[in-house]
Amino acid sequence: MLDILQTIIPIALFYSAPLILTALGGVFSERSGVVNIGLEGLMVMGAFVGIVFNLTFADVFGDATPWISILVAMVIGAIFSIIHAVASVTFRADQVVSGVAINFLALGLGVFLTKQWYGKGQTDMVSEPFYSTNIPFLSDIPIIGPIFFQKVYLTSYLAIIVAVIAWYVLYKTPFGLRLRSVGEHPMAADTNGINVYSMRYIAVIISGALGGLGGSVFALTIASNFSQSTIVGQGFMSLAAVIFGKWHPLGAMGAALFFGLAQSLSVISTSIPVLQEVPSIYLTIAPYVLTILALAGFIGRAEAPKANGQPYIKGSR
Amino acid sequence: MFSNRMFNILVPIISVFLGLVAGAIIMLGFGYNPIRGYIALIDGAFGNAYFTGETIRRVTPYILTGLAVAFAFRAGLFNIGAEGQVIVGWLAAVWVGSSMEAPMIIHLPLAILAAAVAGGLWGFVPGILKAKLGVHEVIITIMMNYIALFLTNHLIRNVLTETKDTTDRVLESASLASNWIMEITSFSRLHWGLLIALAAAVIMWFLLEKTTTGYELRSVGYNRHASEYAGMKVGKNIVLAMVISGGFAGLAGAMEGLGTFGYMPTHSSFTNIGFDGIAVALLGGNAAFGTVIAAFLFGVLKEGSLNMPTEAGVPSELVEIVIALIIFFVASSYIIRWALLSLKKEGK
Numbered sequence: 001m002l003d004i005l006q007t008i009i010p011i012a013l014f015y016s017a018p019l020i021l022t023a024l025g026g027v028f029s030e031r032s033g034v035v036n037i038g039l040e041g042l043m044v045m046g047a048f049v050g051i052v053f054n055l056t057f058a059d060v061f062g063d064a065t066p067w068i069s070i071l072v073a074m075v076i077g078a079i080f081s082i083i084h085a086v087a088s089v090t091f092r093a094d095q096v097v098s099g100v101a102i103n104f105l106a107l108g109l110g111v112f113l114t115k116q117w118y119g120k121g122q123t124d125m126v127s128e129p130f131y132s133t134n135i136p137f138l139s140d141i142p143i144i145g146p147i148f149f150q151k152v153y154l155t156s157y158l159a160i161i162v163a164v165i166a167w168y169v170l171y172k173t174p175f176g177l178r179l180r181s182v183g184e185h186p187m188a189a190d191t192n193g194i195n196v197y198s199m200r201y202i203a204v205i206i207s208g209a210l211g212g213l214g215g216s217v218f219a220l221t222i223a224s225n226f227s228q229s230t231i232v233g234q235g236f237m238s239l240a241a242v243i244f245g246k247w248h249p250l251g252a253m254g255a256a257l258f259f260g261l262a263q264s265l266s267v268i269s270t271s272i273p274v275l276q277e278v279p280s281i282y283l284t285i286a287p288y289v290l291t292i293l294a295l296a297g298f299i300g301r302a303e304a305p306k307a308n309g310q311p312y313i314k315g316s317r
Numbered sequence: 318m319f320s321n322r323m324f325n326i327l328v329p330i331i332s333v334f335l336g337l338v339a340g341a342i343i344m345l346g347f348g349y350n351p352i353r354g355y356i357a358l359i360d361g362a363f364g365n366a367y368f369t370g371e372t373i374r375r376v377t378p379y380i381l382t383g384l385a386v387a388f389a390f391r392a393g394l395f396n397i398g399a400e401g402q403v404i405v406g407w408l409a410a411v412w413v414g415s416s417m418e419a420p421m422i423i424h425l426p427l428a429i430l431a432a433a434v435a436g437g438l439w440g441f442v443p444g445i446l447k448a449k450l451g452v453h454e455v456i457i458t459i460m461m462n463y464i465a466l467f468l469t470n471h472l473i474r475n476v477l478t479e480t481k482d483t484t485d486r487v488l489e490s491a492s493l494a495s496n497w498i499m500e501i502t503s504f505s506r507l508h509w510g511l512l513i514a515l516a517a518a519v520i521m522w523f524l525l526e527k528t529t530t531g532y533e534l535r536s537v538g539y540n541r542h543a544s545e546y547a548g549m550k551v552g553k554n555i556v557l558a559m560v561i562s563g564g565f566a567g568l569a570g571a572m573e574g575l576g577t578f579g580y581m582p583t584h585s586s587f588t589n590i591g592f593d594g595i596a597v598a599l600l601g602g603n604a605a606f607g608t609v610i611a612a613f614l615f616g617v618l619k620e621g622s623l624n625m626p627t628e629a630g631v632p633s634e635l636v637e638i639v640i641a642l643i644i645f646f647v648a649s650s651y652i653i654r655w656a657l658l659s660l661k662k663e664g665k
Contacts, residue, residue, distance in 0.1 A: 037455075281468070
């Protein structure tokens with residue numbers, strides 16, 4: 001049993017880290033009332049920037065390269081998401097449509113530039129990806145140590161820490177209260193002197209930063225290069241985690257961990273006796289079927305933030 | 318003043334124009350000749366009979382997935398699941414087309430119908446969950462896409478064949494391909510499916526605009542609560558909208574299975590026909606004929622882009638960027654309206 005946990009948990013953490021980060025981005029954006037279907041595109045952008053920066057500057061920064069890469073990907077992701085903010089907040093665009101456009105644009109731009117710079121459809125493999133490590137002291141604790149802290153990726157814990165910070169910011173600070181109020185009832189918030197537009201801009205930019213972070217973490221832990229098929233649906237899974245987690249940072253983290261766990265089951269089924277008997281197709285589709293069952297069964301009606309998806313027009317009632 | 322109708326026509330046209338201009342600026346920025354780039358694109362789409370045939374072939378499923386997404390939109394639903402519905406439709410059509418024998422007059426309609434039913438079934442699940450339990454259709458359709466992808470791969474490998482990566486070819490009696498069309502288009506993969514796609518557009522227009530059912534669907538799309546108050550069954554309409562939408566997308570799968578390819582390979586990732594349908598529907602203003610025109614535009618851009626690397630050295634992904642920008646401009650129609658109106662005022 002201990003062996004099984006020791007195999008499953010690090011892999012589950014490994015798969016869920018990018019989903020957690022991106023889903024948190026989605027929570028920020030949607031809590032402020034801006035639907036973000038563009039998470040997929042933000043991840044693509046993050047993955048692209050993370051890989052290109054890593055390839056270009058691996059000689060300069062050495063071991064610190066992956067960390068600096070994800071920071072740069074965060075910044076570019078934030079800048080990229082301003083397009084979505086301008087379209088959906090200032091231009092009052094349909095937010096779903098704008099998000100779809102973000103997805104197309106990120107992939108087009110990423111692959112276009114890859115071909116431009118590398119002369120082929122995919123980049124080389126990076127020389128400085130993230131490696132798994134044992135966390136000092138914690139990995140020596142009996143039982144818990146081997147399960148949670150040996151051969152893990154630090155990015156997994158980064159994701160969990162960011163989730164807790166996101167919860168604190170959204171639920172325990174005046175800023176978070178304002179952000180949520182803008183998503184529930186923008187007119188009431190406006191009457192109280194909160195600038196609806198700037199709050200929404202900030203929220204979308206945060207989602208861009210976290211989406212970029214998620215994408216680059218995926219690229220530098222799981223994929224190791226960038227091509228058209230690096231990010232295929234992880235952003236949509238993160239979106240699912242946002243809704244599954246009922247637009248709550250810790251809920252979204254839980255949902256993302258669940259997806260990661262479900263994915264890891266099909267990866268490691270060969271080494272676990274009970275699962276060897278199960279035809280692989282059941283394990284492959286398990287995360288998706290379980291999500292549907294969970295939503296239909298015990299999660300039920302998930303209530304989105306009230307003003308989610310509606311542009312705010314000052315002075316209209 | 319501009320009428321609303323005129324805006325609805327002007328906005329997409331201006332958006333396409335702006336998108337192409339932006340594409341030209343990007344080409345200039347990277348040191349390409351934009352005129353050569355766009356000539357290569359047009360050559361690639363219509364340069365000879367083969368290219369023209371391939372362009373129309375590509376348009377065919379776009380019309381159907383565009384209609385699928387547009388139909389759901391009109392009832393206030395967002396069907397991201399067209400992708401999965403295409404995949405199950407494709408498999409169902411090929412399954413019926415390759416595993417039974419019958420005269421063409423029965424076999425072909427049956428294979429096409431199987432695709433529509435499979436797609437409709439894939440749309441029914443999110444529809445019924447939305448209607449009965451209020452579960453968000455976006456998340457369910459996303460999940461259904463993955464299930465479709467993995468399930469069809471599994472069925473192709475283990476049920477339709479013995480561990481092979483493609484199904485058998487569909488029989489002659491269930492094929493949409495035609496020697497005559499192939500000959501006049503220098504052996505492109507163009508097939509009769511275009512007629513089915515155009516017929517589907519007419520059916521959608523008639524259903525939405527001319528029947529009571531269509532009126533109810535649109536009413537539910539405008540205002541769910543008002544429709545319920547007026548005595549319409551909102552739940553029934555949601556399920557119906559998703560089933561019909563899924564049926565259209567399933568037909569797009571039949572176009573690939575019975576027409577373009579004549580078989581189904583296993584897919585390592587999505588076909589993107591369904592996802593592109595979202596863009597087609599948006600540009601087409603979610604109306605039947607708008608969708609057909611938008612599908613043609615996208616088909617031309619996508620097919621023509623394949624010629625850009627060879628003839629002008631421009632990576633074909635430029636067109637993806639152009640398409641994304643067109644969608645942005647359509648989405649931001651508010652600002653285009655505002656600009657048009659202020660131009661009009663200054664002119665007075």
